[in-house]
């Protein structure tokens with residue numbers, strides 16, 4: 001490291017030599033700077049007011065000069081100072097220099113950096129498409145909480161007190177609810193149907209709503225089950241709504257969603273909140289209802305030519321009893337309801353054979369649906 005020498009010879013040649021040595025030392029140290037911390041240390045060493053090298057030079061070479069050499073020494077020291085200042089101010093860390101070079105030489109003719117844009121998840125996309133079919137029929141979209149009470153999820157939908165759906169093997173309950181009356185206990189809704197009750201409490205008939213959203217069941221994950229999945233549900237209430245309206249509406253919706261060639265078929269079923277109830281099948285849109293794909297059997301319809309798509313039925317008058325005060329007198333109004341799994345429809349539509357793939361967040365999988 002360079003140390004400021006004490007001068008004994010103040011001749012022009014001696015001053016010149018001392019100044020040259022000082023500049024060479026400063027220049028060498030400037031070239032060694034490799035980090036911001038080193039740059040700061042370098043600047044302090046040379047420029048600090050208290051005991052920096054320039055201050056030392058001032059003290060040792062100028063103040064210490066004999067009277068007759070002071071003028072000459074003053075000129076030399078001032079020259080040296082400005083030279084050192086230039087070197088110190090011009091010093092920088094290697095990569096800083098490289099960056100400033102790049103900033104000065106931007107080629108605006110090069111293509112920009114393209115950021116990948118996200119896209120709708122296949123399940124959400126399916127939901128939006130199906131909801132769109134019903135909003136074009138004049139339905140409004142209704143939503144509700146995912147954490148529900150037993151009252152909205154079961155009781156008001158005509159589930160008897162000891163119905164097995166309340167079992168913890170089927171339903172995910174919020175912990176620590178045992179101290180509450182059953183109807184107030186919180187759970188993760190097992191279907192979107194509570195939104196039917198919540199909407200009827202707020203809006204008088206006639207009513208036409210479609211309800212998309214996530215639901216939860218206590219199902220271990222496998223290729224066709226997920227503890228979280230999505231439903232799309234619908235409800236129409238008015239005077240003189242009949243099963244014929246239900247069939248006509250759903251037949252139209254399936255043709256719009258799957259294509260005008262699909263047929264629908266209704267088979268008797270049971271749900272606590274509808275009476276009568278039915279399961280609706282559509283003719284297989286993969287094999288065209290033949291049950292075969294060339295020489296191979298059609299797996300999605302299990303060779304039957306039909307695929308079960310949704311559950312539906314006429315709203316049970318017992319359900320209207322719970323919202324009678326909001327204008328739903330079961331003697332005056334009637335309605336139909338239906339519900340389907342959006343994830344299952346997405347599986348069929350996109351030919352995916354494992355529902356888990358939808359929720360694992362693997363961009364390589366999801367990127368195929370953009």
Ligand SMILES: [Zn+2]
Nearest residue numbers: 284287298301
């Ligand atoms: Zn088929």
